[in-house]
Amino acid sequence: MKALVYDEYSVDDDFSKILKIKDLPIPKPKPNEVIFKVKAAALNYDDIWGMRGKPLAIPLPHISGTDAAGEVVEVGRDVKNIKVGDRVVSHGNMSCRVCKACTDGREYDCRKRTIWGFETGPLWGGYCEFTHLPEVNVVKIPEGVSYEEAAAASMTLLTSWHMLVGRAKIQPGQLVLIMGGSSGVGNYGIQIAKLFGCTVIATASPDKLDKLLELGADFAVDHRKEDWHKEVRS
Ligand SMILES: [Zn+2]
Incomplete structure (x- = not known):
């Protein structure tokens, strides 16, 4: 499959110097994961932080992309609620799901939280033809919502909702x-x-x-x- 990859950080913000299209193997799902064919992916400011290697030195080589939507093509043996053919969008907030914050419904406060496509890797993000995520990190896209709309909504909508509804109430x-x-x-x-x-x-x-x-x-x-x-x- 084709993937947008970089294996060094940018020193001058001319990201065209480091971004390359590479051929990589199509990933296989872990038991709890789904594989989806990416139909749309949105840009995010964490892509820029990633390419700068600041404020975090993210794993290299790297595939960016926190917001991706696509069609499920394979599921792991323990996946229960997602099936091949489902239209899904990434939920890029990867939390441990067992700590007090997670089990209290405050997964954003999880100390082990990582942002998919930014802190994950090497080579684990959405800017590629096929990607993989745990079943709990994808959401089915409702009828009437396009892949593009779903990808554009993922992190921005969740961030807004968390701030206004979760925090400010x-x-x-x-x-x-x-x-x-x-x-x-x-x-x-x-x-x-x-x-x-x-x-x-x-x-x-x-x-x-x-x-x-x-x-x-x-x-x-x-x-x-x-x-x-x-x-x-x-
Ligand atoms: Zn947790």
Whole structure:
């Protein structure tokens, strides 16, 4: 299979110097894993950290890609809920599933947590034709959602949901400020806060303010203005 690989860190942020398309064997599943043919993969800032080798020296050689969606082509013998042909998207948060945080439903606080496609490897991420993940790290894609939409939603949607619903515990009628509303996390933040019946103020640069309103924000504020915070408070 083809895979996008690098085996050294970039020293000048010219990532084209280190990225190579390589031929690698198609992975075989461990008993608890599924193999899926990648149909769409989204870019993520952790790809850049990985190629820089900072702030973490991630394993080399490396395949990046935390957000990948595709069709399952093989499952391990212990897999119970996913079958060949299922459309799935990665859940890149790999936690130990046995510590107190994990069993309390706070897997993001797991001390052994790793981010798939970033901290995993060597050669374990989504930018390749076939990849493998534990059954618990894939989610079936609902009807009507494309591979591209699912891949784009994976980490950004989960991050937003965790912040607003898991941590902030937003309630109907509250006023929510989404700073950087035009980012992936911000886009979902606006929609989640509206879903929960909140009033949403979102900030972005001037050319993106209309998009914030299209996504459902009640107010859009230009955060390049020096006194943008006064506009929010008014
Ligand atoms: Zn844990």
